[in-house]
Amino acid sequence: MMPASYLVSHDITEARSRFNLSEWSKIPSGQQQVLLWEMVNAVEQKKMPLSRYLAVHPNAAISPSELAILKDYVNTLPGRSKVDTAKITRSPYVSDGKTLISTGTPVSITGIAYSDSYKSWTVLSVTDKFDGGSMRIVYGNEIMIKAIKNNQIPFPDGAQMVKVVWGKQREDAEGNVLPGNFQNVQFMVKDSKKYKSTEGWGFAKFDGPDLKPFGKTVAFATTCINCHKLLVAENDFVFNIPTK
Structure with a gap:
């Protein structure tokens, strides 16, 4: 013992x-x-x-x-207040549905490059998160979707998820919640060898309309996986797996 x-x-x-x-x-x-x-x-x-x-x-x-x-x-910490959509002047890159940036490709310090190809992927879930009052849409690429359908956990290399996050306003009289300002795009990429130190998952986050890569050192990825390890280790560290 x-x-x-x-x-x-x-x-x-x-x-x-x-x-x-x-x-x-x-x-x-x-x-x-x-x-x-x-x-x-x-x-x-x-x-x-x-x-x-x-x-x-x-x-x-x-x-x-x-x-x-x-x-x-x-x-109540700085930056956690809910967004009032009525007071937002949307970025033209967001409001017209086009690519968020016109030139250059942002690359995370973890080596993951931004790509808007996720827009053609399958939606896995839509969530309304308490902290910060944000709305999120989670997408999965073809490898991820196939693995979910086949209950293939751990997920295979090449599986990818993208979470797109907007601020939100409070519900209106009819209970509608409208998306507010664009906040960030978050990537999870499965590569068991490259990202061995973070349980096989690579993490990246791109903030704001200019998609500024988040994190000055790769240590931010450790913070990401720590939360996933604590809460969803049984799902290969993945949140938002749809219920069959």
Whole structure:
């Protein structure tokens, strides 16, 4: 039987690799917000606190009211306010449905280049995310769609997903929620050898109408996979797999 001291040491090391408060001041504010929402999502989906920890410390359970306080705090951080579509002047690159940029091809520090070919892919899901009040459409390429249909998990190399994110306004009187300003495009690319350190998935994010690559170092991909590992490891680290 594994000694308790080993489990404690393992959990502490794992936790610090994801969320080290001792180095909090060194983390860029944008990444801090990502980590805080990772915390919210982990608690909400009952992934944290760990069940084995709660078995020994039942009083450590987080109540719905405590989770609500955490959500309220994170949702008031700079850049998290909901978008009022009526006040938005859309970028011409977005409003006419054309390619977001006219020249050049943005490339993420992870080596993934932006491409708008996803516009012809199959839509996997449409989500309305609480943090930041964003609307998202998730696309999958042909390899991804075939793997989902055949229940082929882990997903094969070449599988790709793209998430397109818009801000949103609050619901109107009829309950309609309209897309607001374009925020970013996020890519997940499966290449088990190239991206071995992040469970075989490469990550890229392109912000704003000019599609500025996100992340100054490849460390941002570690933040991405940490959240996926915590919440959806059983799905080969993929969110938004449609229900059959």
